[in-house]
Amino acid sequence: MISIRGRDNPPTLDPAYATRTFDGHLACLVHGGLLRCNPDGEIVPELARSWKTSEGGKKYAFEIQPGLRFPSGNPLDATAVVESWSRICRPETGSSVSWVFEDIVGYDRVISGELRNLPGLLIRSSTELEAVLRAPSATFPARMSMPAARIVDPMAIEQAGEDYGRHPKALGAWKLVEWEDDSHLLFRPNPLYPERNDSIEGLRFDLIAKDFSASARFETGNVHILNPLPSSQSDYWKEFPTWRKQIHPAPQLNLYYLGFGCHRKPFDNPKVRLALAKALDSESVRETLYGERAIPAWGPIPPKLVGSEEKIPESSPLSASEEEILQGLTFEMWFPDVDPTSALVMEGFQANLLKHGVRVRLRRVDRTAYSAWRREGRFDAFLGNWWADFPDPDNFITPLFVSDSDSNMTRFKDPQVDNWAEEARGLVNPEERGALYRKIGRLLREQTPMVFLWHLNEEVLTQPWVIGYEPPTLYQGTLYLRLGISK
Incomplete structure (x- = not known):
């Protein structure tokens, strides 16, 4: 087990x-x-x-x-x-x-x-x-x-x-045999499944709300896979050579960004948005706070997906006219109260912008209010992220940038992006599709409805005797078909 x-x-x-x-x-x-x-x-x-x-x-x-x-x-x-x-x-x-x-x-x-x-x-x-x-x-x-x-x-x-949701019976790799609320769910290999994993007795998902408690149970051997490894504890486990080699990097399909309210002045001006993006210096913030756990976002589409940027796009420093645009600019940046790192990210951005004469007021908001107010458009700029529902570039372009999308929180509208997104969705040739998505990415960098910050990777910690674990890029990406116990 x-x-x-x-x-x-x-x-x-x-x-x-x-x-x-x-x-x-x-x-x-x-x-x-x-x-x-x-x-x-x-x-x-x-x-x-x-x-x-x-x-x-x-x-x-x-x-x-x-x-x-x-x-x-x-x-x-x-x-x-x-x-x-x-x-x-x-x-x-x-x-x-x-x-x-x-x-x-x-x-x-x-x-x-x-x-x-x-x-x-x-x-x-x-x-x-x-x-x-x-x-x-x-x-x-x-x-x-x-x-x-x-x-x-x-x-x-x-x-x-x-x-049915409590007692599902279907033809999956595993069958649910026990569910104790707030304790655990127990699964056994499904004998009807063609590629079932008979090398282990079963899977037990232990429901542990607090990261500290989960790590303590892992350390005593009662939890065998810590997924994800809490970022606040990553450095602790890496201090031990034995555990360091048990940490599996798990690249994820996501995009972290700073979105602008394109429906509000002065953010309805793409020149203002581009100047702010340059002054933000997100790379210094990423390196300081995340290091190798996050990679720079060169465009809206994560690596591994068709249409992602294959090389670092060329960028120019702030021009004299852009510096002039920034002088005396004052606005608010919103972020959800979900973890300490978000506050540090925004404080880093605030300090970088102040060097260019931009004064920013940070608004830390609880998650419920943040989501509601963001949908209502009550913001100048906000910290956001998007995690893929399915592994396809359209899942980043259409929700975030197409004009009539409910998830287009920046209120960005561009008929060219709308048309290209619809065209790319129907292209089954990967080369043609990738080329068109890169065109969309270049246009979005020019228009700058958001600053593409980084793609955050997760880490998974396993016990030394666990073999065959494959860190997935998406939550539905593993069925544990090769998972086993070392003999």
Whole structure:
């Protein structure tokens, strides 16, 4: 049995409602999908044998492994997939993640209650399913790796009703056998899963809210994987050579940024935003506070994804006219009260800007108020971050920069970015797609709706006898299929 540190009690393991990182991770352990995300962020088959696209990314055909069955004995076939994906979209389900399937033909008619099943899902045979999209989409396979696209057993849903999230039974790599609130969740290998891991007895997620308590239990050997290793304790563990080599770097798909209120003066002027970005000197702050745990963000798209910057973009020092723009500028910078490092980051920015005649008032706000006020646009500038839902560059460009996106907190609007983002979403050729995303990145650096700060990496600490652990780039990126105990 291998113990992994969890935090708080998950509200549900139902893929329709598992919207947080930890919930989604556990839901993916219990529920298999046609596709999954591997630890490196690549999309690979899971319960599908293969998949292919046609008509320039408008159709996706999946071949499902034959002979798959749920614990109930029901077949996991094309019919089960249609029912599972359509369930997420039905208004009576009330799922907040139905957008995962918005590209499929007929999505609007299901979400409105007019139809029960997605008409764009065509059953060719029991093991062959075709998804017809409204328009070409290169993001579709990546979306199908998300928890929402995991396949549930209609019989299990019917039998358990509203309690299904507490008692899920599906065809995932692991089966839930015990759940004690605020204590632990216990999983055993699922004998029905084709690639199950029989090398260990099971996984136990111990729910430990406080970092200090988690580290203490790790030190006594009661916790075997500390994921993530709390940043405040990283230096402590690295002091010991034995433990230093047990720390696994875990590059993450995220973007940390300082956003400007492009709807407010003087931040509606891109020249002001660019001058501030240069004066900020975010690199000195990153090196001081994070060191190797964060890498510079050269653009909006993290490394490993198509369209990320392959080299450091050229930048020029502040010109005399830009220095003049900054003189006497006064504004507020907001940040959430979540950890001490955020305050240090903002104090560093405040000091750097003061060197150029810019006076900044820092506003530290509790998380709830910060989120609400940011959505209302009540800010000059704010510290933000974005973590990928699925491994695709569109998941950074469309939410953060497209004009009508609910997650576009800077209120940035540019028709060229909107058009290019839509075009890039439909390009299935990686080279063409990457080139267009780099064009978008260059335009965003010129317009500067935000300062791209860094990509924060996590670290994972494991006991010396734990083998086969693969740090994932996304929360749904590992099923622990190679995890084992050294003999």
